[in-house]
Amino acid sequence: MAYWLVKTEPAECGIEDFARAPDTPVRWDGVRNFQARNFLMQMAVDDLVLIYHSSCRHIGIAGIARVSTSAYADPSQFDPNSPYFDARSTHDKPRWQAVDLVFERQLPRLLPLDEIKALAGLEGLALVQRGSRLSVMPVSTEQWRILLGPHQ
DNA sequence: GCCAACGTTGGC
DNA sequence: GCCAACGTTGGC
Structure with a gap:
């Protein structure tokens, strides 16, 4: 099992949103950076993910989610009404991926x-x-241990 | 393939 | 709101 960290703006989707519906998967979409996408594609079911709150008042790691679905084509890239729409994506050759987190x-x-x-x-x-x-x-496992300290 | 211009990220 | 740092784009 692998460990990850993802950044999010809590105003958009923070740990509170996960906690409110703890059994409902959250689609982690809208990632539009190739290096980040490549890491999304390496995620496997049951990997653990640190949820990091950025661009907000209280910046830091707020909680932990679990990968519930490995990477699939991010639907928002095909939606012209989405801010994440990408005209260069096709269903045959999607450019972007999403995962589900719980x-x-x-x-x-x-x-x-x-x-x-x-x-x-x-x-x-x-x-x-x-x-x-x-x-x-x-x-890494060691970084995870250092970050969570007594809280793991 | 280079690189300037541009848009975005994200802490402060 | 500022701005440093970065990734992407597109002309050449």
């Missing part, structure tokens, strides 16, 4: 970015690398 649990308290940056051993994590904007990234 709520696993919320952290007892948000792990803020400044605390994450203060942890030793996370130098390889894209989240804390200067200028990195990657929105889907792998997390």
Whole structure:
């Protein structure tokens, strides 16, 4: 089983939205970056995913979700009314992928970015690398252990 | 294939 | 709201 981290704006879809309907899968769509997409495609059912809140008041890791469906063609790329529409995508050759995530649990308290940056051993994590904007990234077992500490 | 221009991300 | 840093686009 692998570990991941995804960024999201809680105003759009945060851990609260997962927690509100814990049995309903959330489609993780709208990823429009090739590196992030490639990581989505590597996700497998039952992988665990850290939900990171960005561009908001309280920035940090808010909870954990589980992959419930491995990658499939992101339907929003075919929808002209979607902000994620991509005219270059065809059903034969979709450019973008989505996965489904389900709520696993919320952290007892948000792990803020400044605390994450203060942890030793996370130098390889894209989240804390200067200028990195990657929105889907792998997390090693060791990084997972460091991030969750007593909360795992 | 280069690279300038542009749009986006995301912390502050 | 600012702006540094980055990824993508498109002319050449």
